[in-house]
Amino acid sequence: MSPDHPPGLDPVRLRGLLDRERPGLVRGPLTGRLIEGGRSNLTYTVSDGASTWVVRRPPLGHVLATAHDMKREHRVISALHPTEVPVPRPVLLCEDEEVLGAPFYVMEFVEGTPYRTAEQLAPLGADRTRDAVLSLVDTLVGLHAVDPAEVGLADFGRPEGFLDRQLRRWGKQLDASRNRELAGVDELHATLGRRLPVSPAPAVVHGDFRLDNVLIGDGDRITAVLDWEMSTLGDPLTDLGLLVMYSIPLELPGSPISTTATAAGHPAPAELVERYAARSGRDVSAIAWYTAFAWFKLAVILEGIHYRYTLGQTVGGGFDRIGDLVPVFIEHGLTTLQEG
Template identity: 40%
Template sequence: MSGSSAEEGDTSALTRAELDAVAERMAAAGAELAGPLQSRLIAGGRSNLTYRLEDGTSAWVLRMPPRVGRTPSAHDVAREFRITSALRDSGVPVAPALVLCEDESVIGLPFAVAGFVPGRTIQSRADLATLDDATLEAVTARLVESLASLHGVDHVAVGLERFGRPDAYAERQIKRWSGQWELVGEPALTPLADDLGSRLRGSTFDQRSVGIVHGDYRIDNTILSLEPEPRVAAIVDWELSTIGDPVADVAMMCVYRHSALDLVLGSASAWTSDRLPSPDGLAEAYVAAGGVELVDWEQHLALGYYKLAVIAAGIDHRYRVGATHGEGFDSAREAVAPLLEAGIAVLMEPA
């Protein structure tokens, strides 16, 4: 646990003064702290930093952007706080939101604090190996059902009518991720990115559904409870969430099954394992669970590949400017071209 001073050169550590400032905000929000906060940086994640906070009795989770190498809208802890607050009584499993601080003078960055949700996180292939086949089958079914449940929430009824524009979602996503590429993309790969981007702009997206889009849905962005029966205890990592076309959310979940995700994450990830259903199998299970009709499926898959390629480029960009901490960031660059090529290939397949 940290709590006294940041090590020299470690921009991820929280200082004693920062933890005390966080504690003041938590107390003002109604949290009863038994003692000074201690923090531990939780491994994993390629965007926001995630810490476990403890006071000797209770635990919470703090999320904040990296201190350097930030790109616009890519580390939005405010979005995460607002959507989990709105979903608290919806039946969709989320961590209880506690504090949102957008005043960067407090610790130098915006941050959000939520209650700690006990359970299992399945991130790596080794984590997945701890689940037998029957448990994994049940977990996968609950994951898909939870996504379908999210897409069934009336975003207006839960107070998210201004959380995002409901129309022209795909077109706005193409514009957004094209803009991100301009900030972080490697010049040598720009012709390939431009090719896929141009094909996407020339595609037709017939949006027939509107709902809450998580934007980053897969097994390692959930907390699981395995006893007495497997269930999703909380969906986490909401910083890419918005209002839009749920089909894109399902497509992104399936795109993450591509082996290049291992390069993006820097390790053998659980979600790329061949023990899990194929992308087609996941899509079929989602529809069977009551999800929306998967209109323009190939176009949305291609958009998902484009998005993940830009995310990989962003990770590489932060790695090159020294804004990342820990191991596993140096392989993201290798994922960019295969993902762009996969997106082009989907759009070139005969109907």
């Protein structure tokens, strides 16, 4: 396979479409490069030698269209681009599967670095790391301040009963991958159900908001929030709970789950919560529930990966250690609820 023609992307067909739909945009032959693979949506950079764009499409041979909804991703970044939320400028949505074999969208390329581990953050130093993470909180406040109706997203989700549906959904996911005893997981699920908080006014929820889903550019400012595939209208504190969870050091040597929480200068979870509360004006007194829910959700996701590993359905390294992490996440969830 030519490096100019990675699987799932045909630069000649793509250029033909762009020349028809956005005449004058592309000034030469396109080359493409896959920058993300795996079971999630595929991301490519394409360039004509002068300008660069990004293409997002579902995985090759995808089955669940709803889990890889290009129209939905394109819609949310199109709605948010005129706001202060940093997202790439959308260029084109193509639902014609004849072009690349699946629906896809094109957006402008944004300069910046995704930081996935504490080691990658180390060269920034403590002060710059702190500023980057605090700006992550400020960006989340900005996202949750957007009025969904004002940007055309009033029907982007079903916020009524959002937490109850989420809890039931992840409970079903757990049941689908049960093949061993997991101490405490049913207690965690049941306790979350008994203590379900009353949600604040709904907001646009990212669904996977963390440092490695944003790009950090010059001045350590966030240049783009990426990976909107789980976005919806719902309880904004679910985003905060997930961010808090990822900000708690796991201290598990050799863990296949990357975290930036141990980086020098990384603010403590309490500071992140206080900053969000001060800048958003929201009541965060139930943050322990949302953080425990994040631990539960990640435990379920990891158990699903472990289940597929036991069936021989995973490819790559590190999967043999995923199963050992699940009880740790369950314990963190239970402890968080007890302390909250």
